[in-house]
Structure formats: C-alpha cells, structure tokens
Amino acid sequence: MSTATAERTGSHTTSDEALLELDNIGKSYGNVHALRGVNIHVRQGEVTCVLGDNGAGKSTLIKIIAGLHDYTEGTMKINGIVRRFGSPRAAQAAGIATVYQDLALAPLMSVWRNFFLGNEIRRGLGLDIEKMKQICDAELTKMGIAIPDLDRPVGGLSGGQRQCIAIARAIYFGARVIILDEPTAALGVKQSGVVLKYIVAARDAGLGVIFITHNPHHAFLVGNHFIILKLGRVVLDAHRDELTLDQLTAEMAGGQELEELSHELRGVDVDKVVDVKQGERVHVVAPSLDQEELSEVRSEEAEEEK
Ligand SMILES: Nc1ncnc2c1ncn2[C@@H]1O[C@H](COP(=O)(O)OP(=O)(O)OP(=O)(O)O)[C@@H](O)[C@H]1O
Numbered sequence: 001m002s003t004a005t006a007e008r009t010g011s012h013t014t015s016d017e018a019l020l021e022l023d024n025i026g027k028s029y030g031n032v033h034a035l036r037g038v039n040i041h042v043r044q045g046e047v048t049c050v051l052g053d054n055g056a057g058k059s060t061l062i063k064i065i066a067g068l069h070d071y072t073e074g075t076m077k078i079n080g081i082v083r084r085f086g087s088p089r090a091a092q093a094a095g096i097a098t099v100y101q102d103l104a105l106a107p108l109m110s111v112w113r114n115f116f117l118g119n120e121i122r123r124g125l126g127l128d129i130e131k132m133k134q135i136c137d138a139e140l141t142k143m144g145i146a147i148p149d150l151d152r153p154v155g156g157l158s159g160g161q162r163q164c165i166a167i168a169r170a171i172y173f174g175a176r177v178i179i180l181d182e183p184t185a186a187l188g189v190k191q192s193g194v195v196l197k198y199i200v201a202a203r204d205a206g207l208g209v210i211f212i213t214h215n216p217h218h219a220f221l222v223g224n225h226f227i228i229l230k231l232g233r234v235v236l237d238a239h240r241d242e243l244t245l246d247q248l249t250a251e252m253a254g255g256q257e258l259e260e261l262s263h264e265l266r267g268v269d270v271d272k273v274v275d276v277k278q279g280e281r282v283h284v285v286a287p288s289l290d291q292e293e294l295s296e297v298r299s300e301e302a303e304e305e306k
Pocket of ligand 1: 029032033034052053054055056057058059060061
C-alpha cells in the first residue's frame with residue numbers, strides 16, 4: 001500500500017498480513033450449499049483471481065464480502081478481526097468496494113458527478129463543483145485514464161471507461177479491498193485490455209484486488225493468486241509461480257474430469273473416435289486429445305446415452 005493510501009485509510013496492515021481472510025466459509029440457502037469450506041486470503045498489492053463457471057458460487061462469495069448476505073459457516077476477518085457485515089454500507093465503511101458488472105453509475109450524469117455520487121463536496125448551501133472537477137481530473141489522470149470532457153454523461157462512454165471510473169472512485173474513497181465482478185465479461189479485446197491495465201493500477205496503488213472472472217486468459221495476465229470454485233468448493237488454489245496458463249485453462253475446463261475421461265478412453269476400445277468437425281472417423285490416440293475434442297466426445301457420448 002502506498003503511504004498516501006495508508007494515510008487516507010488509516011491502514012495498519014503489514015504487507016504479509018491478509019487484508020481479508022475467509023476461513024472455512026460456507027453459505028447455505030435452505031438445503032442448497034452455495035459455498036462450503038472456502039479459504040481465501042486477500043493481500044494488499046495482490047490480485048486474487050476467483051474463477052468459476054455458472055453456479056460455482058462466485059456471486060454468493062461477492063455478496064458475503066460486500067455485506068449483502070451473511071455467511072452460515074466459518075469466519076471472515078478484516079485486518080485480523082472477525083466481522084459480519086449487516087449491510088453493504090458496513091462493508092464499505094470497512095474499506096470493501098464492489099464494482100458490479102452492471103455498474104452503479106448514473107448514465108445521464110456527468111463523469112465528475114458520478115465520481116462523487118453520494119460523497120459530494122459542499123460549499124455553503126451548494127456544491128463545490130470546481131473542487132470536485134479538479135479532484136476527479138487529478139485522480140483519473142493519476143490512474144492514466146484519459147477522459148477529455150468530465151462534463152460528459154457517463155452513458156456515452158465505453159464500458160471499459162466506465163469500469164475504470166468506478167475503480168478510480170473506489171481507490172480515491174479509501175477502498176482497501178476492491179471486488180471486481182466479471183469486469184471484462186461484456187467487453188471486446190481492446191476494452192478488456194484497458195480494464196486489465198487499471199486492475200494492475202489498483203494493485204499497484206496498494207489495494208487487495210479480487211478479480212472475479214470465468215476467463216483464465218484474463219486472469220493470468222494480471223493475477224498473483226488463482227482460486228477456482230466449483231459447485232461451491234475451492235478446487236484449485238495456487239500462486240502464479242505454481243502453475244502455467246495452460247494448467248489454469250485446463251483446470252477451468254474441467255481438469256480432473258477431463259483426465260478421468262481421457263483415462264477411460266485409453267482403457268476402452270476407443271482408439272478411433274469421430275472427428276465431429278469433419279464428420280469422419282479419424283485415428284486419435286485418446287491421451288493426446290485436446291480439451292475441445294474431449295468435450296465434444298463427452299457431449300457425443302451423452303447424446304448417445306439418451
Ligand atoms: N438466493 C438463493 N436461494 C437459493 N439458492 C441460491 C440463491 N442464490 C444462489 N443460489 C444457488 O447457489 C449456487 C451458487 O450460485 P451463485 O449465483 O453464487 O453462483 P455463480 O458462480 O455466481 O454463478 P453465476 O455466474 O451463474 O451467477 C447455485 O446452485 C444457485 O442456484
């Protein structure tokens with residue numbers, strides 16, 4: 001954490017202490033166990049990527065950290081102190097900022113108004129517009145975000161620019177942990193690149209960044225630490241130096257399941273499989289099948305079983 005950020009937020013956290021610590025966290029909705037035994041430590045100056053397919057429990061995890069839902073098992077600690085947030089406001093007060101995919105920005109309001117929404121600077125009975133514009137300009141410039149006209153409604157900006165404004169705002173208002181909910185999911189390659197750049201900027205500003213995504217390529221470009229959730233459980237927890245992009249991608253694609261399937265194919269009479277793209281029978285040795293082919297074989301088998 002930079003000295004400036006530490007001063008603004010009153011941080012006492014040392015670099016090896018987790019800002020946010022989830023120990024054995026579980027969440028049940030009645031009989032549905034959305035999360036079970038989840039351990040995640042978020043450290044300052046690190047990007048912790050949480051990956052998972054639909055239904056893996058990512059939204060539930062965000063809601064717990066952001067104060068929308070309570071957890072039903074385990075403990076959540078902020079700066080080493082056990083916390084249960086009763087509301088999003090309590091989470092924000094503890095320095096947790098959440099940037100949702102469908103941003104809470106007002107599309108018809110200007111950039112600077114959005115930057116200060118809910119935290120306006122007042123002068124006398126009115127607003128100190130000049131001061132807010134100045135600060136907004138300085139903060140965006142600090143992050144390298146180029147928006148020429150701060151009076152422009154944010155609705156006219158690109159999705160990537162909007163995400164970046166939300167990140168800069170969270171940093172300025174003292175967030176220590178920022179949760180980014182699939183920030184690149186709806187963006188093209190160029191815009192995704194811009195957002196990934198600001199994820200790194202947030203990390204370098206000393207925040208603990210939680211990057212929720214289903215895209216291992218995006219995660220690997222900026223992540224220090226990778227967690228894959230599957231059906232509410234952590235199935236992979238590794239630091240950057242412990243795995244490659246290929247391994248992360250393979251784990252996301254099904255990892256263990258694919259290996260088992262590959263093993264099945266090796267043992268049985270399937271040294272020939274159908275190349276579904278060509279519609280021809282081709283010679284394929286099972287262990288050398290790539291993931292795409294394996295999943296095609298798997299869906300074909302499922303079709304046949306019906
Ligand atoms: N309010 C709820 N009541 C009952 N079950 C829920 C509720 N919210 C989520 N679940 C269940 O919990 C599990 C995890 O859901 P969650 O939305 O956290 O996953 P996700 O990884 O965010 O998936 P998605 O990307 O589809 O939103 C799912 O089985 C889901 O059906």
